[in-house]
Amino acid sequence: MLVSGKPAKPSPDADSLHGPNVLETGVQERDTMRNLAREFEHQITAVQMASMDELTLLTNLHGFQVLAQLWLDACQHLEKPASLLVFDLDSFKRINEVYGHSEGDNALKTFADVLRIAFRESDVVGRVGDDEFAVLLTGSSAVEVAGIRTRLEEMLDERNATVHRCYDIRFSVAQVEFDPEHHKTAQGLMDAIEHARHQGAVNF
Numbered sequence: 001m002l003v004s005g006k007p008a009k010p011s012p013d014a015d016s017l018h019g020p021n022v023l024e025t026g027v028q029e030r031d032t033m034r035n036l037a038r039e040f041e042h043q044i045t046a047v048q049m050a051s052m053d054e055l056t057l058l059t060n061l062h063g064f065q066v067l068a069q070l071w072l073d074a075c076q077h078l079e080k081p082a083s084l085l086v087f088d089l090d091s092f093k094r095i096n097e098v099y100g101h102s103e104g105d106n107a108l109k110t111f112a113d114v115l116r117i118a119f120r121e122s123d124v125v126g127r128v129g130d131d132e133f134a135v136l137l138t139g140s141s142a143v144e145v146a147g148i149r150t151r152l153e154e155m156l157d158e159r160n161a162t163v164h165r166c167y168d169i170r171f172s173v174a175q176v177e178f179d180p181e182h183h184k185t186a187q188g189l190m191d192a193i194e195h196a197r198h199q200g201a202v203n204f
Contacts, residue, residue, distance in 0.1 A: 053127040055105055056112035064126030068136045068186035071124055072178060081141040082178040084134060084189050085148070086197070087115070090170040092131040099166060107169050114155045118148075134190070142177045149173060 051063025059067060068084075075082045089095075089111060096104040108131065115125050115133055124136040137143060149171075156169045176183075176193040183189040 056109055056127050058112050058116070058133070059124070059126035061126065061128045064124060064128055064134055064136075065186050065190070067124045067126075068134075068189075071122075071136060071138045072180075072186055072189070075138055075178070076180055080139045083137045083140050083142055084176050084178065084193055085137065085143075085145075086128075086174050086190075086193050087111075087133040087135070088172045089131040090172060091167075095167055107167075110156070110159050111169055111171065114152055114159065118152055118155060128190075136186075142175060145173055145175050 051059050051066065053060040072082055074080075089107060092104060092107065095107055108127070111133065112125075112127060115135060119125055119135055119137075122138050124134075124138070126134050128134045152171070160168055174193055174197050176189060176196060178189050183192055
């Protein structure tokens, strides 16, 4: 039928406006987003597993460097300071030789637990070597190492008393404050503290 010489427009199909097509599209989009979220979670989990030290369940060297860099970038953006602490277990080789590697593993796990409890969630804690651990203090300039040492030693003494070890877990610690102009990256900061330790230029 023609009206004023123009073909009549077909009346809208109610289903085309309010029918299952619109609903199906919304459901499909939600399903797609849900599937993407699951896949993203799987990828994050895979990265976390690849970045985790299996013995201590702290981040390994790679994971520490990645997380430390993210936090350093954030600190620079917010104009906040950051400091790196590096710990070494004293006489760790002797513990392995005298008491066995399983006892050495227990010492590492105990020290890792103490570090995990002692520092904040915003600090990055990792095992970065055989008996070497690192902590990036975010939003903190140079801190009093003696106070940190005392606190950790008290916590370790409690652990030693609980399990009646035949040895005491002791450690050395060094600190360097992050300087964006000098260190530039997390790796640069770690290199700087390693160099300073070899030169005897930091406190233990």
